[in-house]
Amino acid sequence: MTRPPSTTAPTAGPPSGSHWLNRRRLVEVALLALMLLAPVAAHLLGEIYYVNLASRVALVAMAAVGLNLAIGFGGMISFGHAAYFGLGGYVAGISAHHAFEGSLVMGLPGSDNMLVIWLAAVLLCGLLALAIGAISLRTTGVYFIMITLAFAQMAYYFANSWPDYGGEDGLPIYLRNALPGIDTNHALSFFLICFTALVLSLALTSRLMRSRFGAALTMARLNETRLATAGISPFPIRLVAFVISAMITGLAGALYADLNGFVSPSMLSWHFSGELMVIVILGGVGRLYGPLAGAILFVMMETLLGGLTEYWQFFLGLVLLGVVLFAKQGVIGWLAGREHHG
Amino acid sequence: MGESVLSMSGLHKRFGALQATHDVSLDLKAGEIHALIGPNGAGKSTLIAQIAGSLRPDAGKIHLGARDITALGVARRARLGLGRSFQVSCLAEPLSVLRNVMIGAQALQGHSFRFWQPVDRDPSLLAPARAALERMHLVHRADTPVAELSHGERRQVEVACALVLKPRALLLDEPMAGLGPEGTARLTELLETLKHEVPILLIEHDMDAVFRLADRISVLVAGSVIAHGDSEAIRRDPRVRDAYLGD
Secondary structure (H helix, E strand, C coil): CCCCCCCCCCCCCCCECECCCCHHHHHHHHHHHHHHHHHHHHHHCCCHHHHHHHHHHHHHHHHHHHHHHHHHHCCCCCCCCHHHHHHHHHHHHHHHHHHHHCCEECCEECCCEHHHHHHHHHHHHHHHHHHHHHHHCCCCHHHHHHHHHHHHHHHHHHHHCCHHHCHHHCEECCCCCEECCECCCCHHHHHHHHHHHHHHHHHHHHHHHHEHHHHHHHHHHHCHHHHHHCCCCHHHHHHHHHHHHHHHHHHHHHHHHHHHCEECHHHHCHHHHHHHHHHHHHHCCCCCCHHHHHHHHHHHHHHHHHHHCCCHHHHHHHHHHHHHHHCCCHHHHHHHCCCCCC | CCCEEEEEEEEEEEECCEEEEEEEEEEEECCCEEEEECCCCCCHHHHHHHHHCCCCCCEEEEEECCEECCCCCHHHHHHHCEEEECCCCCCCCCCEHHHHHHHHHHHHCCCCCCCCCEHHHCHHHHHHHHHHHHHCCCHHHCCCEHHHCCHHHHHHHHHHHHHCCCCCEEEEECCCCCCHHHHHHHHHHHHHHHCCCCCEEEECCCHHHHHHHCCEEEEEECCEEEEEECHHHHHHCHHHHHHHHCC
16 A cells, blocks of 8 residues: 555545645644733733733634534534533633632532532533534434524523523632642643643644544434445534533633633623624634634734724625625634535 | 345335326346346436435335445444445545545544544545546546546546445446447456345436346336336337337
């Protein structure tokens, strides 16, 4: 077998057989370097605001990495990923709240240890996605979009009307949760935690999509009849991908609550689900680094244009229109070149 | 000719007032090609869907070997050894030929919840996929995206996808359609050798190919099998001439 392995293999990893330092690779390294070095520079200049802004970009990007696994790699157009982002946020908020009060939540003490909070957020988001996915994945197309939206809206109104944790006013986190050995109140340290989580979510997605599971998920997206005829049922494959996707988005949500020191129902609202979708589409659907490119562009437009005019979303709309009409693989497709598969 | 590998007995399927399948009993024996012919609208597609598992019969049983597979889904039947090709090719077009075939090798090795090892260097998937492509004389196209293949090559890929499953029975739905004389000749030759490994239930419009290849022929008209026998018997059967051959 002297022939190089297929370069049309699905998506995530570098096509083995081509040189590792190709154009796509360079763009990805440049994006990560920008993401890492900009806040370091801001820190050295004493601009804490921009360090925190970078943390926000990293977390929104990570939430979108989760959504991209569902939409881009799995072909499951979820319009309800705010549910997992918000649930992750509420896990951080509620746990910190009880740790602060010294009270119990469902018989358990609260914790302000981030490791405990992350584990709880990931597990609970996985369970929620298992239930929502098991029902939603029996539908396809517009129905799937609507049913995922409906579940997320249920979570939104539930949080809104539950007075124990602030209801519509939200729940403050008075002291940022702690991570043993690291000063999480230090803006750059907190950014580095977020950045590490983002990089791990990218690495996980890349590895996953090159595995047998990824091959089955790709086939489920491209041609589910072929997958079934080959002897693999599409439903369990999709469901597991949906659960992993929700876990990634949920972990980003837990960190996001700690970044803001606050969690409110707005983290669960359909506006946020929509923002994540816009970021995935802007960046490039089904491109590993698409969510990162999309999140950088989105937050920069929001910050820079939003400072000039409150109608900044008009310009966001124009950019989105341009991407959808002219660059179907998003900013990444434009920067790093198109990939040959769907 | 050996024992029965795939058998249907008393299959019924009704859509409202339309009796699409009426008391169909057929079997496929080891080492044979059993052709199923019939005019358009005879219910061939409905029958195939029931055998493959995408449609449940209202009544009747389907057995693969000794096993009753009537209640099993498409994926389960495939894993038990029922390979099929489609009338309109059903492949993942953006992926390479090799990838399309490898997914079957993967299914054969158990569940796909393996999240870590990359597939593109896994010899336990690559080797059987390449072997199946070799059978179809397609190894030189292994890394080509299916979208760039000719119609005839796609047909061959479909058969390779079925072969990699090490099937006990093959269900080929109009594999000759749109092939052209040369392609038809080549595929005919291939099926003739293949049948000794795995029996084939062949649904085909190309009468020359059917009469040349088939050990037995069943004729489906309006949901029922109206005639059954070898090529000579079918050629001479007045009911078949009436309903189908049209002279």
